Amino acid sequence: MRTDAFALRHLGPRESDLNHMLKTIGVATLDQLIYETIPDDIRLKNDLNLEAPMSEFEYLTHIQELGKKNKVFKSYIGLGYHPTIIPAVIQRNIFENPGWYTAYTPYQAEIAQGRLEAILNFQTTVIELTGMEIANASLLDEGTAAAEAMALLFDVRTRDQKKNNVKKFFVSEEILPQTLSVLQTRSTPLNIELVVGNHETFDFSTEFFGAILQYPGKYGQVYDYAGFIAKAAENEIKVAVAADILSLAKLTPPGEMGAAVVVGTTQRFGIPMGYGGPHAGYFATKEEFKRSMPG
Incomplete structure (x- = not known):
């Protein structure tokens, strides 16, 4: 087996591969494939009206601002619900311990093992x-x-x-x-x-x-x-x-x-x-x- 075969299998189709795949399926373009696959009456007629994309930092700032709009009150419901306190040492060293979810090397399944x-x-x-x-x-x-x-x-x-x-x-x-x-x-x-x-x-x-x-x-x-x-x-x-x-x-x-x-x-x-x-x-x-x- 060629040493680069693994990478070739996992980097997705190249343009030549895509054309070969479309030819095998029997369509000329990806658009034609979509139009022949998805019924016309459930396809959107116009592009989605989306706002300009945000960077990760902008998005985190945005959701923090949204979160501040929540009004947090004391709950007296009881009946199986209880206010709790997580000691910082427990939260950091157990719940957030990266040993549960960080892979030692990319091919090892430490996340699954940690879970x-x-x-x-x-x-x-x-x-x-x-x-x-x-x-x-x-x-x-x-x-x-x-x-x-x-x-x-x-x-x-x-x-x-x-x-x-x-x-x-x-x-x-x-x-x-x-x-x-x-x-x-x-x-x-x-x-x-x-x-x-x-x-x-x-x-x-x-x-x-x-x-x-x-x-x-x-x-x-x-x-x-x-x-x-x-x-x-x-x-x-x-x-x-x-x-x-x-x-x-x-x-x-x-x-x-x-x-x-x-x-x-x-x-x-x-x-x-x-x-x-x-x-x-x-x-x-x-x-x-x-x-x-x-x-």
Whole structure:
């Protein structure tokens, strides 16, 4: 092989190559190719009315000026959203560490390797804090993760539950409202019947295949769910827990209480609220359910 063959293959077509390609396709020009490919009724009749281009510096200055027009207020929404502070040493030496994304040489895939290592760190952190056996590499947000937990528990119903079409799913009234909205949307196509109520008065009926609890509750209450989860297990009801992952540094992990799935958001780990999100969700479960977990 010629030593310059690699460069020849990667520098794009020369004029002679272009003519050969057009001849092979059977058109005279690139314009003819476009006109024969794209229907006339969706092509613009005039050139785009674009402003004069900006240099990189001009553009950065422009977007900074636009950003100053935003009015930033304190948020008191709570309900799973929290103002956060990222210590400068963490931001610079971990989040912005060029070791994650700078290639040592152009042909080596350090960016991919750095991302894989970051994902492994993420999964390991989730597993250790939740007390579960396996975690995926994140989801869109807490609501989505909760809906996936519901779908997983529906999928892993016992043979008798599937045979008897057991389709009720208990949702604690402590659940965050945006999470409940996603559960309502995602339960419809699966024909899952949501039952929202007080976990302290739940009757553990055999009509239920699963349940989801909020930990801590939406008003900050810390419940011991071990008894609920044990009673649910006696009735073949598997339990998911939507947990504030930062609180798990102090509270008993749901995995130690016997939860089948633990979900939540990682916004608590220093991600700005960003006008409401979404923020990377986490999803952890047991090894036996890995074939049914998302991602």
